[in-house]
Amino acid sequence: MREINSIMSLSNLLVLFLQLLIVFFQFQTPAFALKQSYIVYMGVHSHGPEDAMTSVSKVKNSHHEFLASFLGSTERAKEAIFYSYTREINGFAATLDKAEAAAIARHPNVVSVFLNKGKHLHTTHSWDFMLLEKNGVVHRSSLWNKASYGEGIIIGNLDTGVWPESESFSDKGFGEVPSKWKGFCQNVNHTDVTCNRKLIGARYFNKAYASNGGKVNSTTSTSRDYDGHGSHTLSTAGGNFVPGANIFGVFNGTAKGGSPNARVAAYKVCWPPINQDGECYDGDILEAFEAAIKDGVDVLSVSLGGEPSNYLEDSTAIGSFHAVKNGVVVVCSAGNDGPKDGTVTNVAPWIITVGASTIDREFDTYVELHNGQRIKGTSISKALPGGRFYPLISGAQGKAANASAADAMLCKGGTLDPEKVKGKILACLRGENARVDKGMQAALAGAVGMILCNDKLTGNEIIADPHFLPASHLTYKDGLAVFEYINSTDDPMGFITPSTEHLNTKPAPFMAAFSSRGPNKVTPEILKPDITAPGVNIIAAFTGAKSPTENELDKRRTAFTTESGTSMSCPHVSGVVGLLKKLHPDWSPAAIKSAIMTTGKTRDNTVNPMLNGSFVKATPFSYGAGHIRPNRAMDPGLVYDLNVNDYLDFLCALGYNQSTIQLFSKEPFSCPSNASLLNFNYPSITISHLSGSVTVSRIVKNVGSPAVYAARIRQPHGISVSVEPNILKFERTGEEKSFQLTIRNRIDGAEGAPPGDYVFGELLWSDGLHYVRSPIVVSSNAAMTQSTELAVVENITSRT
Template sequence: MDNRNHGRCSLPRLAVGAAVLLFAVSLAATPAASHAGHDDTGLHSNYLVIVRKPYAYDTNLYKNVSSWHASLVASVCDMAKEALEKDPSSVSRLIYSYRNVVNGFAARLTPEEVQEMSKNDWFIRADPEKTYQLQTTHTPQLLGLMGGARRGGVWNTSNMGEGIIIGILDDGIYAGHPSFDGEGMKPPPAKWSGRCDFNKTVCNNKLIGARSYFESAKWKWKGLRDPVLPINEGQHGTHTSSTAAGSFVPGANVSGYAVGTAGGMAPRAHIAFYQVCYVEKGCDRDDILAAVDDALEDGVDILSLSLGDEQAGDFSDDPVSLGGYSAAMHGVLVSAAGGNTGPGPSTVVNEAPWVITVGAGTTDRRFVATVKLGSGVSLDGESLSEPKDFGAEMRPLVHDVGDGMCTTESVLRAMNVTGKIIICDAGGDVSVAKAKLVLRSGAAGMIVIAPQVYGSVIVPRPHVLPTVQMPFMIGQKIKAYIRSTPSPTANFIFKGTVFKAKSPVAAPFSSRGPNRRSRGILKPDIIGPGVNILAGVPKIEDLALGAEEVMPKFDIKSGTSMAAPHISGVAALIKNAHPTWSPAAIKSAMMTTADYTDNLRKPITDVDGTPATYYAIGAGYVNARKAIDPGLVYNLSSLDYIPYLCGLGYKDQKVNSIIHPGPAVECAKMPKVDQKDLNYPSITAVLDMEPYEVSINRSATNVGTATSTYAVEVDVPATLAVEVNPAKLEFRALNEVLNYTVTVKTASGKAPASTIEGQLKWVSGKKYVVRSPILVCAGTGGKSAASMGAAPA
C-alpha cells in the first residue's frame, strides 16, 4: 500500500461523493469515519469547528448536515501537502458531525488547514481538543424514598421512577453487575430509539442502552484501540449508574460493612449508558458532545454527568454547558457534579444556570473503629479493614521517623515495625498503596491521619492490614500521647456500621462558589450524599483475597461524582410524578425544599464545625420527600436564558453557538435580563454601587393546591433591609403564575463589608414552605459582564 496518501482527505467535493459518504456516516452524530492507528507525527490535532449561524447549506447538493460538514473538511484537504504526506492517519478526518449541541463538527486538522478554513465566510472559530475529568444502600432510606404513605415514601408516589430513562455519561459500565438485572422491569417507553452494543443476553429492560465514544480520544493514546463495547475495569461508571437507578440487590456490603439491600434512587428507571471517559485518560470534549447529541435523540429524560473542567472558559466553550442547553431545549434535566477541588473559593465547575450543579455532603452512616491508647484514652476513627481476630492485647505504637507518611520501606524496616501499630500522615502515595508497603515491613496495624482540611470527615478505604483512619485533630492527640511516654501502646476496637451520626456536613473536597462565569447565579445549586456511598463496582481495587474468597461487587466511594447521580435519580422520581414539568421546574422543586439544617436541627456545618456557607451547600441538602410536592416552582423555558446570556454581554455569535439548533438571535434587538432577575430558585444581589440597593423580580408558579395563599417570611441579619412586594401570593388555580419583587439594601446605606446570607420563605399553612437562599455580595460582580465572570468576546 502506498502510505503517501494516508494523510490526505479523500472526501470528495462533489454532491455525488457526498451522497456516497452517507452510506458510512450515521445520521446520529456517531463517528463519521473510523481512524486506524495513532498519529505519531503530532502534525494533526482534533478541533471543534464552529460554523456561522444562520448559515444554510444547499439541500439540493447535500442531503444532510453530515455530508455538508464532510465537504467543508474536504475543501482544505489539499493544503499543507508536506505535512499531510507525513501523517499516517487514514483517509477521512471528519470525526463527528453535530446536530443538537453545537452548530459545527469535530475534525482532525493541521494548523495550516485551520488557517485556510478561517478564510471562509461560514467559519467562526476552531477550538483545539480539551480533556475533562471525572469528579469522583443507605441513602434511599436517608432521603425519605422508602416507607408507606404515612411516612411519605417517595417511591410510592413516583412508582420508583418507572418509565424514566436516565442517561449516564461516564467511563464504562460492568453490564453483568446484579444492579443492572432487568427482572421485573417493563420495557422502555416507545420513544426510546437508542441502541445497546452489548449482546441480547446482557442488555435488558434495565440497561437499555450502552455505547462508546472514542473517535476523538483515541488519537491521543498510543497503542490504545477502539473499545468494542462500553466496558472497562474502572469503577466510576458502574458506581454512578447503580447509584442513580440500580436494581435492588440484597446482601450488599463491603468487607462486611454497610450490609443491606442496595438500590438506586430510581430503581425502576431505565439506564442508557454512554462511555465518554477512559481510566487515567479523562474525557474528551468532542466525544462528550457526540454522546449528548445522540442521547437527546435516543429519548433520555435525565442526563447525569459526573465530569467537568476546572479551567473551562465561558458557556460557549464548555461541553456540559452546550449539551445542557440543548438538553433543556429537549425537556431534559442535566445533573452535573460540581467538582472535587474544595474547599477553596471559586472552584465550582458546571456553573450554567440551565443545569443543576451538585455538591457533596456526608450521610449519617459511619464505620466506627476505636484506637485504645495505653493511657486508657479511647479515640474514634473509621475503618473498612476489620480483621477476623485482631486480639485484645496492647501493641507497641510508633510514628514513622522518615517523612511521617510511611512512604519509604527502607526506613520502616530500619525502625523494626514488626508487630507494631504505626501512625502515618496523609500524603505521598494513596493509602491503599501505603498499606501494602507497611504490611511488607511487618507492621500489625496502621493509623492514617487525614489532612487537616478534611476536618471531622473521614473517607475510609479497605486496606490489606488492619487500619483505622483518624481526623487530623484526633491524630494530634495520639502523637502527643506518643511523646508523653517512653513505651506507648495501642489497640484497635472495631465497632462496625453505626447510624445517626451528625449529618449532613459539607464534604471538604466539594468545590465551592462563587460562580466564576456568572456570579449573579449561586452555585452549587444543591448538595446530595457524596461521602462513603456504597454502590456497584466490577471489583474492589487493591483488595487482597484468599483463594476461596469471592470478590465483592460493591464498594464505597466519595466525590461529587457520587452526589450527582443521587440528584439524577431523585429528578427521575419527580419526572415520573410530574411528567409535564420542565427541567427548571424539577430543579426548582429540589432546591426550594432542600434541608438547610442537619439531623440535629442545627445549621448544616462545614468540616471545621462552623456553619456552612451558601457557596458550599447552595440551597441545601436534597429532601426528596418534600421535592415531590413543592407547592410552588420557579419555571424557565430554554428561551428564557437567551435574554440572560445577552445581559451577560455575550456577543451574538456566542449566544447563537449556545442556543443551537434554535433560531439565531441578535441581542441588540431583544430585551436583556440581568442575572439577578433570571427566575432562579436562589436569589443573589450584588450591592456595589450607591445607594447599595437593588430590586429583584421573581415569578412563582402554583403546582400545589389550586386555591392557596402564601405569606412571605424573611430572615436576614440586621445589616440588611429586605422588602417583598406583595407580601402575600393568593392563587386561584393550578399553574397560575404570580409575580413579586424583592428589594434588598444595606441598613447603613453603605457597601456591605462582606458576603451576607439570609433566606426568603413563602409559607402556606403547615404544608408548604418554599425557601430561597438570599446571598448579598459586595464589591466585584456588578453590572458588567467582565466583572460577573462572563467572557463576552
C-alpha cells in the first residue's frame, strides 16, 4: 500500500508539473515564430533632396532605433532590416514575425506594414500604325520630329534587366550623358553590364527576393537580362533605330523605340520565380523606385503587377506616388488576366495604366486541309518540308497511356505518346501551359508541326510566336473546323505554309483577349485602364542568354523576337511620354496623362467602334479612354491637371486617416471637409451606384491658343447628362475654367439604366481643331453584379 501511495504521489506531482509547464509556455513569446519579410512604410522623409546624402546614415540609424524598440536591441534590428529607404520613401524592409509586424503597424508614425509579396511580369510596325511615321518616312508634323525623338530624356525600366550588347542600346552617335543623371552602372563581376552613352545606368535589387528564399548567385547578382523581358520592354520604350532587325531571318525591318534618342536605364527587380509566388518582390521594387528618383529619370516604365490592393500596401502604388511627387511620369501595365471583368491591376490614379490591343500587321501562316479548306492563322515559323500533306491528329488522339485526354489536348509535357505523334501534325488546344511550350512538347514527341487552336475564351486573339517547329495559331472558330475535320475522316491530312507578313489588316486595333479589364476593384470611381496601346506581336530586342521558347533544348538565339502582353503595350506609352516630356517640359505628370487620354480614339481602321478579342464591341473597361494617338497628344487643347495635394485629397475622400496622410506630405496638411471622389479632377468620369442624380465638377486648363470650346454629350443608355456651362471661352494659355456635369437616371418616361449594369457615354469639348474626349461610365444603385463586387480578386497575371 505504501508503494501504491508513493506511485500515486509521484503521478500527481508529474501531472502538476505538466500543468505548470503548460501555463508557463502560454505566457511566453514563441521562440520559433514564423519569420517573413515585411515592408514598413512610413511616408515621406522630412529632409530635402539637397541634404539627402548627409541624411542617409542618420535615417538608417533612426530605422534601427525604431525597430529596436520592438525587437529589444539595435543588433537584432540591424540583423532584421535588409533595405532602408532613405531618400524619398521613408521606411524599411525587414524580416519579422506576425506579432512584431502587427505591433509596428499600430505605431502612429507608420502608414502601413505589409508582406513582401511577389508580383508578376505582366517593334517595328507599331510606330507606323500610330502615325509617328508612314512607310518609314517621318513627316515634319510628327511628334518624333517635334520632340527630337526624345533627345535628352531619360527612361528607366523596372524589369528583368538589360542585354547591353543589343544594337538597340548602342551609343553610336550619342553625345555626353545629360548632367542631370546621377546614377551609375553596378558592376560586381564579369557577367555584369557595361554602360555607355545610350545605356547610362544598370542596377539590380535582389535582397527582398533572397529574403523569400530566392537563390542569390552570379545570375541573380547582376543587371544582365537572362530572361529577355526587360530588354524587350526597354527597347520598345527607348531603343535605337536598328535596320535589318529580323527573327531567324524572317520579317526583316527596322526596329525602334518610342523615344529612340532618349537615354535608358535598367533597374532589375525581377528574378526566376520562387514556386508560383511571382518574380518581382515588393521590397526590391520600392528600392528601385528610390534609386530611379535619385538618379534623375524622367519616365519610369513598369511592366509588372500583382493583386489589386490598398494603395498604401502596394509597392508599385507607393513607389509611383513618390516618383510623381518628383515629376517622374510612371507608366504601368494593366495585367494579362482578361477577358474576365475586374482583373485590371496598377489602379492608383497617379499611374498611367495601359491595356493591350493589336496593330494592322499580321504574320500569316496558313493551314491547308486535305478536304480543300485553307485556313489563315499566324506564327513565326518555317514551312513543313517537301510541300506535301502530313497525317493530322488531335492532342487527345496522341495522348500517353498515363495522361488525361484534357491534358493531352493542351499538349502538356509528358502527356504525349511518341509512337502516336511521330511524323504527324498535332492539333493542340490553347490554355494553361505556354503557347511556345506546346510546340516544344509536340516536337519532343516527334511531331513535324503544330496547329494551336484557341478555346472559346480567347476567341479571335491569335499570337505570332517564334515556334520551335512549323506551326500556325488559329481562332476559336477555325480551330473548331480543324477538329471537326479530324473527327470526320479516318485519314486526316494537313499542311502548314511558311509565315508571310501582311500589312493594313482590318479591323485594327482590337483589344487583346488577355488584356485585363475594369471595373477597378479598389476604387470603382476611377476608370482603369486609362489607355490602350499596341501589345500583340511586338518585335523588339531580346536576350542572348536563351531561346525565345525559353526551353533549354532550344539552342536557337535571336537578337529580336515577338512578344505579346500588356508588358509590351506599357513601354509604347512610356516612349510617347518621353516625347511629350521633351516637347512640354513644364507639363505635370497628370497633364501628360490627360493629353494622352483625352486624345485617344475608340474606333478602328474601318471607322467602326473598337472590338474585343471575340469581335464584340469593346467598352472603356477594356480600352480606357481609347487607343493612344501620339501626334494628337502633343497638342490636346485642354488638360485635366492634378497635383500632389489633389492626390492627398483623393485619399481623404477614400476615408484614409488624416494623420496617416500627413506622413505623405512634408508640408502641413489637413483633409478638406468637402473632399469628394466625384470632384477628383480625373480625365474620365465614373459614377458607381448612381441613385437619382449627382453633380460632378471638373477643371480644364488651356494648353493651346485662345479659343472657345463647346460641349457635346453622348448619353449613356438610360442616363441623362447635362453640362453647365456648355461653352468655355479661354483668352490665354494656362487659363483654367470649371464646369459641372449633372448625371441622373432618366425620369421623363424613357427607359432607365439597367439595374446593376454599367453603361457608357462620353463628354467632348471642341473648338473645331481640338477634340478633348472623356469617357462617362455609370452604374445604377442596384445590387451589383459579380463582376463589380468591391472585393480584391485573385490576380494570376501570366506572361503571354
